[in-house]
Amino acid sequence: MRVEFTIEGPPVGKARPRVTRTGTFNPPKSDQYEKLVRYTAINSFNGCFELDVPLDVKIVAYFEIPKSWSKKRKTRCLANQELPIKTPDADNIAKIILDGMNPDKKRNKQLKKMVELMRGIYRDDRQVTKLAVVKRYAERPRVEVRIKRDMGD
Known part of the structure; x- marks a missing residue:
């Protein structure tokens, strides 16, 4: 079984949780993005991976090329000769x-x-046994996610 989905828009990173007298909570931006990920994932996959299934996850984050950069530099970014270190x-x-x-x-x-x-795609993220995160430049910012059963290769 294989699941693939795309989250449109610029990639967002998980912010540190905020601690107050009343408790601990996620910042609103992180919370909203997690909900967007969950909604997109559920709409692309009408099931749930079983509890004891090891999973292989690949995440490709595409960043928008800054508009101020020259055509030559933009071409290098699209050819993966220059990668986002931001x-x-x-x-x-x-x-x-x-x-x-x-x-x-x-x-x-x-x-x-x-x-x-x-519900989510899986019961808990501890099922993820193989994880790859790749950062690239593209014309359209987005995050592409692929999940499949890890066969232990």
């Missing part, structure tokens, strides 16, 4: 994409346990 970091891109594919859960105070609000 924020967000590859590990933060991976964190937000993997967390976005988890089920959305919230603590229910009456039941004193976590309750699933929206």
Whole structure:
């Protein structure tokens, strides 16, 4: 089984959680992007990977080429001769994409346990045994995600 989907728009990295007197929470930008990832993933895949299946995930983040750059430099970027060494970091891109594919859960105070609000692609991102994150330039900014069962090659 193989799942592929694209999140349109510039790549966003996972921001550090904010800690207050009342608790810990994700910044709104990270939270919204995770919801966009979850929504896009669920709409492209009408199922869920089983609990004990190891997964291979490849994430390709495409950044927009700055408009101020020369035609020569833009051509080099599109030919992958110049790569984006800018924020967000590859590990933060991976964190937000993997967390976005988890089920959305919230603590229910009456039941004193976590309750699933929206399903995800898999039960937990600990199933990911192989991960590749690639950063490239392109005309249209986006993030492409491919998930398949890891066969241990």
